[in-house]
Amino acid sequence: MEPPWFLRKAALKPIEETRMLKPVYFDTETTGLGSDAEIIQIGVVGADGTVLMDTLVQCQGEIPESATAVHGITKADLVGAPTWPEVHEQLMAHFDGALVKIYNASYDRRLLQQTAERYELEVPQLATQCIMRRYADLYFDGQWMSLVNACGYERIDVSDIKAHDAAGDCEMTRRLDAIMSADELRRQARAEYRDRLLAQKMALVPGDISGYPDFRQVSRPLGFKTLSQLRKRDLDNYEFAGRCCDTYGNPGYLFKPKDQ
Template identity: 35%
Template sequence: MNALLNYAPFPVLPAYNALQQSVIDQARSWILGDSLVLDCETCGLGEAAEIIEISIMTMGGVLLFNSLIKPSLPIPEETTAVHGITDDMVANAPTWPEVHDKVWELIKGRRVLAYSAAFDFGRLDVMARLYGLDCPAVRSRTAGRIELSDGTSWEYVMQAYAQLWQEPTASAQSADGWRWKALTEACRTQGIPVGRAHRALEDCLMTQALVNAMAGEPATRANSF
């Protein structure tokens, strides 16, 4: 069990501004609620990109699901160059219809942490529509959360981290004016070892470690120079 679970109550850390403290408190609630962590790898970044690997674990470190997925089309070479997943590797893997119900049974009604939640939820929705399967409807969508009709809540870890680190940017792809960081970059700023990025389980583990760091006494742009 994570050592953070033994902290009662959590200390107030005056070095952080109000927004940063709210992110720290949010990360602590994610841990205490034993939220799920989910990541998927795809055969591209386009709207129709299919899932070819998915992992789900708890914030407490229990691995619930980890599998390659056989897509309906070959994996492009440029995508393999990113995550290393080849057609040979998925040749005997289950197809999405074979795992769809299991995945949704695991996450139904839970709080799901994903570094890029909009992308990961979007991929599950795409796969459901591709194969004519049921997928809960979006009940509400805010800057940091997607609420579904079945009670599942998807939380954007990347957005929360941007609000913690607070690096200004004029980019449209930002969280309230704060720059989004890649998962590997965010981990490095918190002193977290970076493993084999762009594989689902490794990205889940890095996300879990990052949330743990965010819930402790995290480095910020203001106090790390």
Template identity: 40%
Template sequence: MATVRYGRRGRYQETVLYDRAQAVPRPQATPAQLAALEKAGQVRKKHEQRRREEEAAQLAQDEADWQAWLDDQAAQGRAALREIVARGNWVTLDTETTELDCPEVVEIAVVAPGGEVLHQSLVRPVGLVSEGARAVHGITDTELATAPGWPEVWAQVRPHIEGKELVAWNAGFDQDAMQRSSRLQGLELPDLDWRCAMSAAAPIWGEWSDYWDGFRYVSLAEACWREGVQVSSPAHRATGDAQRVAALLVAITTTAEPQ
């Protein structure tokens, strides 16, 4: 046996070298030792199998719990919309606007639960219609030039919606558009009983997003397709979309709860 020191520049390590002639062979395991090793291996395999089974069972339980929670959220969304219909004091409203960021109303429609149009009108805005908005609804400057202004239209709309549960697909957007149109005309929009169908519909038809920590909003067109709702009036116009929201609520009420 010898000790060898190696390294450079003050950094050294030592190791021990043995003479192979002096090496002693490792004794072979006894039958008892081999049996103990075999038993230990079997126990280890059983523990590993049990661990895998427990992990699989826990994963299946977690998935079942998650699906049950999703189903419960969807049921709550349907229940919220059904309660609106059951109370029987609701109308739907939709607007088309000048733009998305600072919208003014350029078209508005109010629809009864059965689809009857209570009011529909173009609205001459103060500002200009953006090309992006026009690409969606197709309302031209020529049409709006002869349309009534917001004060006149609001006076006609107001009796149809005050005292009602006012259901809109994206209620926050429609509310913002009506409030902006009112401010620009020196009017004050009263407090209205808004109901956002899009928010209630998100857990019904939207997928969960871990990024947003919430359900993905779906479009009105997707919700109608999922529920089998068909309306002949043009989409992305106030009357057609208000009728789609009304038909969607009625469909949810009259169809059986998914199993």
């Protein structure tokens, strides 16, 4: 009998395939940071903000006061909570066919692995994206910051969310990711517009310009424009005039009004 999918080893998916995966947001609260730390709270949120999983989890060890000071969870809060083996299959099912988006992915992936290993359970190789690293690389030259600070910088309203709560942090990550994705779409649209405009400008340049004059920087006639100075509104009213160069000697093209 074939074992369930989450106990089978999975190959890492190519980057282009991750675009076809459904996004889910994952976060944990734990007993600490070390190699003996355990997950004591799980949050999974869908792309539309639906809470797919939000549960406390019993741990074998104690919860240090330093950890409780961060997330507010005590050992007494876990009385009656499910054990890891009772939530493992459900959690893995949420990851099946998903791109798991995590703020500080390396940490949560490690805690996921070491908590499961306590119970001799396996975690498949997941397709993950670190939103912390993506945000740092996109806006802060690789310098990472806390999730709360990142949301603050982007002026994201998180007043309805409790920080350092697994499901709450998932939702904050989802909102931050949405802001970045919208910004990336705007950047891409602007880049595509610049490329199209450049192609339209270059269409004004003849294939053979050997017979055209070479205007130096100091001899440009009044009203002539360089390639960079041409605007979209100019394309129907200007024509190629010749070669030119900038103040640094870089070669370029010059265009004149059609009535000159």
